[in-house]
Amino acid sequence: MTHPQTRFLSVKVAGNSLIGQRRNAAKKSTLLYQLDVLKKTGRYDAFKLEWKDIYSQEPTVWPIPDHLFWDSDVAKWIEGACYYLQEEFLPEVDAAVKEMVEMIRSAQQPDGYLNIHYTLVEPTKRFTNLRDMHELYNAGHLIEAALAHNQLYKNDRLMEPINKYADLLYDTFGPGPNQVHGYPGHPEIELALLRLYERTGNTKHLALAKYFVLERGNPTGVNGRPYYVTEAEMRGEDERYMPHYYPKPMSLWYHQAHKPIVEQDSIEGHSVRAMYLLTAAADLAAHDDSKDCADLKRAVLRLWENMTCRKMYVTGGIGAIEQWEGFGIDYFLPQGTDEGGCYAETCAAIGVMMLAERILKFDRDARYSDVMELCLYNAVLTAMSWDGKAFTYVNQLASSDANPSKREDWFTVACCPPNLLRTLGQIGGYIWAYDANEKTRRASIDVHLYVPSTLRFNVGEEEIEVRQDNKWPWDGDISFEVRSSVEDISLNLRIPGWSSGYILEPAYPAATVEKGYLSLPADYVTTNKSFKLSIPLEAEWVIQNPLAGRNIVSLKRGPIVYCVEDIDNAWVHYHFRGTFVDINGRLTQSTVKDDHTGDEYVGLSLENGTKMLDIAQSQTGASMSERDFREQLDAGKDIKELHFVPYYFRANRAGKGHMRVGLQRQ
């Protein structure tokens, strides 16, 4: 059971790729920028437990106090900082980590408890509202921070208090008669505990994670009813007294707690919660052979399929609905606010990557890594500006007057920017996976993503170095070089599901592609220390599941989804809502070097295949004849060239804020 958070230590990502550039921006700008924000907003020293005005303010999203997530904001920054500090000493960052860790230590209560809100603001109400109050979520992020800190500094300054807190939690929650039979409203601690178990080998951590995962959704958990129902009653809460994110009273599906995970057939509720929960479930299932965990594995795969086939945007984004930041019904994937939603939160796409990575451990199938890559390049990368200083939380696929396309400096609920920071920090662990058997002196290496990078690890005393060099995602030629005295090295290279084929040089006639992975056995690798894989990258129109009944097409090239922006298409009105494309029109491509950002990418254009309707004049009554509409379309304005840029590149230049991914087909 290894995780990207440790595996990335074996990987060096080249700085000149798209991923490398964004990672550098995160290291050079985002880290310090976010540190500054932590300080300005009061988060930085919040573990000192001094009173701040915000603690008595009315919540923006009732009943969640705005400062409730501060523990996790601090923890995520520490975690991310520790990843970057692994490769470069950044004095200011290092000093801040150390100071923050001391403040966290100072906040711990004698019994091990560690939480800002419930120590300072509501000290008598610990663990009385697991459903809403993010207490265990914060604990999970503290665990992850401690793991990263311990990995970097090789000391227990943070690990020690966190272990103590974990002991308290183990004593508090569980099936025992004097224990609380609850589980977190927002999963996170489950996956953190499993990583903690990997480090400590302490079976308490495994047991608590397993309890949280398997107890969740128990319909008769406490007093014959679900835990949250009884808990709310004990708070004296009328069930009609609804949190803002509940569309109906006691919407337990919001927390994926409407039934046990193993009984769930469709992915529901808050999308980040769903991903974090399933990440833990997949991790647990990967290394536990019990019947419970076999059922769990089946449920995870079932829910993955439901999600990716029915509830995922073409960008990999998930969660259409703003109110509960989560999934709508099957195939309901509006592109923007004026179409009914498009939340596609950054953290949720990061969660999809986490889940895909966990599943790949027990089912190496390109259907998972294809989506992992889709999310990375589109739904995740789109959330940070080229310079690492501006962000998006919601990743809509189309702008509107209500929500123009733009980036923000920070957010009240600031989960996404530091999440992006820590994900890019450990990205090397997503690119490669490997298995080294010291006894047999065998190594098996999976290449899940094509990003210029070098993997180095040992089999016993011997080092293996594998390097991939490429201009992915713009060019499909990928060179590999293997350096090692180890003789039994096999490689599994992803052949994306969207590709029309591949070429391997030198050729290997016996090659097989199984579940989207080209397996190169040791005899091939030994003979060919250098070889090249070529995957054709061609622009193509894609649709969402046809059952969505939408007349919408999007442009995609390799893993990159494109969008149109007003800065390249100055004629635009109404956010391209009245723009209709001829999918048989001529597509051209060219390499663009953007002066402002320094970004280089392949731009696409549709020539003589675009019509624009003036939607303000489009007044049809309840219906209009299809024939009349054809005439109206024929009379529409011809657009000579419609220019597309990668979706992740949106909102990086000036502009009026008009942007759209999916366009109507003529």
Place this chain on the structure above:
Amino acid sequence: MTHPQTRFLSVKVAGNSLIGQRRNAAKKSTLLYQLDVLKKTGRYDAFKLEWKDIYSQEPTVWPIPDHLFWDSDVAKWIEGACYYLQEEFLPEVDAAVKEMVEMIRSAQQPDGYLNIHYTLVEPTKRFTNLRDMHELYNAGHLIEAALAHNQLYKNDRLMEPINKYADLLYDTFGPGPNQVHGYPGHPEIELALLRLYERTGNTKHLALAKYFVLERGNPTGVNGRPYYVTEAEMRGEDERYMPHYYPKPMSLWYHQAHKPIVEQDSIEGHSVRAMYLLTAAADLAAHDDSKDCADLKRAVLRLWENMTCRKMYVTGGIGAIEQWEGFGIDYFLPQGTDEGGCYAETCAAIGVMMLAERILKFDRDARYSDVMELCLYNAVLTAMSWDGKAFTYVNQLASSDANPSKREDWFTVACCPPNLLRTLGQIGGYIWAYDANEKTRRASIDVHLYVPSTLRFNVGEEEIEVRQDNKWPWDGDISFEVRSSVEDISLNLRIPGWSSGYILEPAYPAATVEKGYLSLPADYVTTNKSFKLSIPLEAEWVIQNPLAGRNIVSLKRGPIVYCVEDIDNAWVHYHFRGTFVDINGRLTQSTVKDDHTGDEYVGLSLENGTKMLDIAQSQTGASMSERDFREQLDAGKDIKELHFVPYYFRANRAGKGHMRVGLQRQ
């Protein structure tokens, strides 16, 4: 200011037309059937004010007690019954009306108050929750019942208590310092008071209607805040304590009370409330020359346009969203539950007809009467079975496993069946409108709908009789015959917006069509006492506003929208969701005489133009290439003939409950 409720007395609808048949079914079956239900459910004698168990039950839709509408259920049945009794004496119906009226009389309190719930169940809480509790809505329906009763029986047995109650309301509500500055949560009383004013000439009734309409949405109505906010506070209600139909706290748009009507730009909230309110606003605006009412008229027309262009189904149905039984965002018109909604309540479509009729009085434009007809034949007629004994409340455009296509005997909230009953009862008043000037001996007649019928009215002592004969909506030939000694009779005949033209015989070269009405002046009518108008009826594919971005087409012929049902297309799976049509395929039509129902209609078929995909196998991941989808479609199952029946005819025969109006285009 005349209304269909009185005007229908001048019209005799022929029994052999579609409308005539359904009207007969209502008279022969529905009236007695509904009377029986009123008795069985306890509504019939509820005005006796004896305690019933239901009064202490938990509400189905909190906070509305299930019995809260009983006053209106009784009133609507009485109203409908009185319309049918005008043309035929039905002893059992007559006796029931009389008994119910006496019970209503007996329930009146000494001060005039008249309401079941607030007299018996919560006697101390009168007028403390106008927002939710339907007190004034019930009063409105009692007024309408009294008007119909008085018109039939020419006595004041019901009018007297109702007038007394109206006096109490006039004293209670208004701008005075000791009056309540409130307005009904569910409009209805406004339009009823305007009709009462027409009958009584009592300016109190006009003034109270006007107060309710213009005060509505006042942002500083009471204590500097909207009335409902202050009212909730006075009830001691936390605003987070939300009624089930509120998606967010204090969603005043649900009641169209988020701002004054004259400031509203888009139609919002509960669709029946919106229609009843605008019906009153249009009626008020039609006869009041004040600045306020001129603004009101503009607002009504603006909201009509917003609704019909952006928020109306091809059937004329309105209100996509189940939770608040009302409007979603622009262009959001899913066809069924599994697509995100399709409420399209029967009462709302009836409300559209009411509103159209009121607007036509000051703006004779076929854009209003076209929609009125669209609603009648599709969104309204579809809600009653051929025999008048089974109903729909929600009129979805596509069935699903969760909501198969079927009819119900009755509903807990039983607004729709009696509403349909009373609408068909007065339908003559929608077909024709007229204006008779005794002094100039001139008459002007509008023909809004083509339904075989005879209009008879007097200009002074002289009678005018105009008869239209036709097989509409199946055949476009309409014969007119005018009989009268009055010489100055002009006619305005609707030329539907969807028609490709018209032929008049004998011809009238000087004829003009203005706003969709062909004007035939007195000299033409005098010369041609018989003439024929022919409007071509052709099947055509229609779409919703193209900005909806939907890949959906529906079949329409004249005013009739079609659907597909499993009984005619036995191969169907998944409610036709995987059915794709070629709109260039061959359409054939034939007259069908259905043995079971006796209905005769024009059926349509698409020959060799239908593909069926097995949607259970359709697994595409987050996106699929458009080219791959084409291949999948080409390999789909060919359906030789796809058979369509009129949408109103759905769920009248056996079947598995699969039905769909809009199909995907290939």
